[in-house]
Amino acid sequence: MYPSALKAVQMEALKRSLSSLLGSVIVGPMLKAGGITIHFLNDGLWWDDGGAQFGIVPREIWQREKQPNQRGRITMSLTCPLIVTRSELILVDTGIGNRLSAREQQFFTPRRGSGLTGQLRVLGYAPEDVTHVVLSHLHFDHLGGVIDKADDGTITPAFPNARVVLQRAEWELATQPPDERIAAAYRHAPECLEPLANMILIDGDTTLTAHVRTTVSGGHTSPHQCVIVETAGTGLIHFADIVPTTAHLRLAWNAAYDTDPLGTIAAKKRLYAEARQKNLWVSFSHDDVVAAGRFSNETGKTPTLAETIPIAPPSET
Numbered sequence: 601m602y603p604s605a606l607k608a609v610q611m612e613a614l615k616r617s618l619s620s621l622l623g624s625v626i627v628g629p630m631l632k633a634g635g636i637t638i639h640f641l642n643d644g645l646w647w648d649d650g651g652a653q654f655g656i657v658p659r660e661i662w663q664r665e666k667q668p669n670q671r672g673r674i675t676m677s678l679t680c681p682l683i684v685t686r687s688e689l690i691l692v693d694t695g696i697g698n699r700l701s702a703r704e705q706q707f708f709t710p711r712r713g714s715g716l717t718g719q720l721r722v723l724g725y726a727p728e729d730v731t732h733v734v735l736s737h738l739h740f741d742h743l744g745g746v747i748d749k750a751d752d753g754t755i756t757p758a759f760p761n762a763r764v765v766l767q768r769a770e771w772e773l774a775t776q777p778p779d780e781r782i783a784a785a786y787r788h789a790p791e792c793l794e795p796l797a798n799m800i801l802i803d804g805d806t807t808l809t810a811h812v813r814t815t816v817s818g819g820h821t822s823p824h825q826c827v828i829v830e831t832a833g834t835g836l837i838h839f840a841d842i843v844p845t846t847a848h849l850r851l852a853w854n855a856a857y858d859t860d861p862l863g864t865i866a867a868k869k870r871l872y873a874e875a876r877q878k879n880l881w882v883s884f885s886h887d888d889v890v891a892a893g894r895f896s897n898e899t900g901k902t903p904t905l906a907e908t909i910p911i912a913p914p915s916e917t
């Protein structure tokens with residue numbers, strides 16, 4: 601059973617009516633908690649190297665969980681929670697967006713349809729309505745959609761009225777990378793950050809609104825942050841890249857991209873304990889099946905999911 605104050609609402613009727621009105625644009629289920637609604641928007645599917653995603657885990661083991669294609673790549677989503685309160689529209693991360701070069705598109709082969717903007721419009725919102733964009737970190741698959749790149753190359757903020765909230769230390773890493781590895785990881789950042797007029801740089805764990813806060817996890821990048829919603833005895837932790845897929849729920853299954861894998865493990869332990877203690881749902885940045893889930897009552901090191909919410913299919917427009 602769902603916690604009493606929280607219901608995963610199947611939007612089948614809405615999907616059908618919207619599909620008939622708007623072609624095949626579909627937005628998946630949502631969570632309702634207290635006066636807050638959380639939609640799990642998806643900027644689409646993309647493909648990334650399975651070995652990079654699973655680090656030291658042997659392929660023979662991880663491929664039982666995520667089957668690679670002929671190029672050794674696994675299917676990834678770009679789940680971005682949209683937290684709707686009475687007065688705010690808070691988007692967590694922005695996906696890849698439409699800015700990749702032709703060469704990058706060949707590598708990552710994103711299939712994003714109308715992306716986050718299209719899914720917002722299906723819900724009845726415009727990009728101008730988004731009040732906050734909270735960035736977990738500044739890698740291209742979380743930051744890219746913060747800008748819109750027109751066919752003529754003109755770049756504008758994708759959510760022009762939003763305050764873009766990020767850790768100051770993450771901004772410093774991206775703009776003044778201390779070594780070649782970090783510089784490569786943030787090579788996309790200057791183009792995305794330059795047009796943003798309304799950036800809010802925060803230092804450490806920060807309360808954003810009455811029910812929404814961020815907590816610095818470290819691990820994936822040293823200032824990586826997760827977003828936590830707490831209301832009516834429940835809520836959500838968005839893991840972002842601390843637990844990018846359900847397979848990464850295992851403590852030792854971590855991406856080769858993580859600059860501090862031991863920090864990732866420590867963050868997982870802390871966040872799992874908080875989710876269990878406070879009856880919070882959890883959501884994943886890149887799982888190709890599950891957008892969010894609720895832990896079962898088992899207390900093993902690796903949580904199992906008692907209930908799940910599927911990813912929203914990419915909007916094909």
Ligand SMILES: [Zn+2]
Pocket residue numbers: 739741742841844885886
């Ligand atoms: Zn990512």
